[in-house]
Amino acid sequence: MAVKRLGAQTIKFLNPPAIISTGSIVGPKEGQGPLADYFDAIIQDDLYGQDSWEMAESKLIREAVTKAVDKAELKIADIEFMFGGDLLNQLMSSSFAARDLQVPFLGLYGACSTMTESLSMAAMMIDGGFADRVVAATSSHFSSAERQFRFPLELGNQRALTASWTVTGSGAAILSHSKGGPFVTHATIGKIIDYGIIDANNMGAAMAPAAADTICTHFDDTGLQPSDYDLIITGDLGVYGKEIAVDLLNKKGYDAAANFSDCGIEIFDQKKQDTHAGGSGCGCSAVVFCGYLYQEMQLKNIRRLLLVSTGALFSPTSSQQGESIPSIAHAVTIEI
């Protein structure tokens, strides 16, 4: 049998599934950022015609999936399975979106790592021969995340400089067998890494060791080097977390500084938009990949990409109980 596993944590797809289409939709603030032109839609009101931010977020997923389906010239009924998740308790936005879409649904929770978790699972399902059209989608919403994880917006709390700004948006990718790429060729599934960081306003520092561990394992497992990639991009480490991750990789013998970025850094103009460390949330790497990076790959400006969504698996309960922040990162290789 041909080799489908490399090393301890990496899956190699022998018939790499193609990402045949993506959809991306973002909120007003993301629509004023440097990547605005890459998104399929920018909403002007973060309630998006709904009664709550949570249901607005749910509508974002529905729309992202619908856009991806439309662009692939398919119907929703052509999608066999949906992998999805978000940051809300009990996956409120994904669950209600999957209810409305009526696609068989597999809910995932990996905090902000969920986009690469869902791409990995969708690719496995297709390469394994279990389905031929699967959608991977995630979302986040600034206001629903603030309400759930932090303070009422009305309180007008000051934000720490290491804090990130949850992206309002959703990205969806349809995976299928196709001769045209980009293709998902590898997935490296992360372990949970916890360096004892307890500051929920510094998630970049909590997640950086997990990102570095997964990226390092990916190189060890595959024999690839940082220079084999046009871009290695983490999910939402932000300005400070990115520095830590690059340092940790250096200490492990991998010099990735030259082609390393972070979706949270790319999506906002940190200085003009006052977003401090950068963007975060399940939607961050989802819209940056499904909008910006996917189009750059179609234009052949990026030929091989390592997308490493990063998740801080804390909850308000665990923080209140004084626990540290367990973090995780999953990496997928996407190639044209």
Place this chain on the structure above:
Amino acid sequence: MAVKRLGAQTIKFLNPPAIISTGSIVGPKEGQGPLADYFDAIIQDDLYGQDSWEMAESKLIREAVTKAVDKAELKIADIEFMFGGDLLNQLMSSSFAARDLQVPFLGLYGACSTMTESLSMAAMMIDGGFADRVVAATSSHFSSAERQFRFPLELGNQRALTASWTVTGSGAAILSHSKGGPFVTHATIGKIIDYGIIDANNMGAAMAPAAADTICTHFDDTGLQPSDYDLIITGDLGVYGKEIAVDLLNKKGYDAAANFSDCGIEIFDQKKQDTHAGGSGCGCSAVVFCGYLYQEMQLKNIRRLLLVSTGALFSPTSSQQGESIPSIAHAVTIEI
């Protein structure tokens, strides 16, 4: 290529993964119920030596996985991937357990349907050739669930007769290629079904239509009949939900009453233990399967089983916003 898909929602495993070992551990109340003798361990104090119920629940998962690994005469390091989930916000108990176990982790959220979601994903990973030893584990804890979803226990609230009692416990199953069964032969992935029930104290009624939909789809997809199974067992519909599910199946032309049960009904003596509609929670179908049903299959008392874990995907936020309860059920066929 051989057929790996049947109908719209069912996966057929061509090289069915075996469940080579299980572990189960329950709380004091479950240890006084009719299935007590089937569990590997019964804890006497629901704090289990920890500082919080949430961390106690996390320890339950760790112990269930450890027991399954020990019984298979393996080491934790032999387990390649872990699929896990629980009811807590941000999967607090699974995340901390996976941190301590240091197994590459894929977090799932399907509310109480998570056990069959994780069995389906683990089976897919093995049948697809991506791994050879994968653990599927879920947990729930009465006190952590009450705190999160309902009221402080100190309030001593009355419970509705349709309310269920969240099971304290965790079940873990190790899947691998092996000549000895039981084997996971099919997985039917559910759609989200919502009949508009808004009463979070009657989750059985909310979930019954989802259970019936998945079971009916399973029969339609596979051509199997209820009588082909020794037992069809739902996750946690409870007394009232089970009746509704059987009725709905009848209306769809499947008479399943003769061999239909529910894990939530089996785990407690409803009358003596004052558990009203029955047990519920991710841990309910997990411990009933990993304890009771797995042993009955090894004894050949059950030769073909349809395990249908059922999830109510509401959150306190969605309930407070007046939304109905979207529900889901995933079914797996397990055969010797």
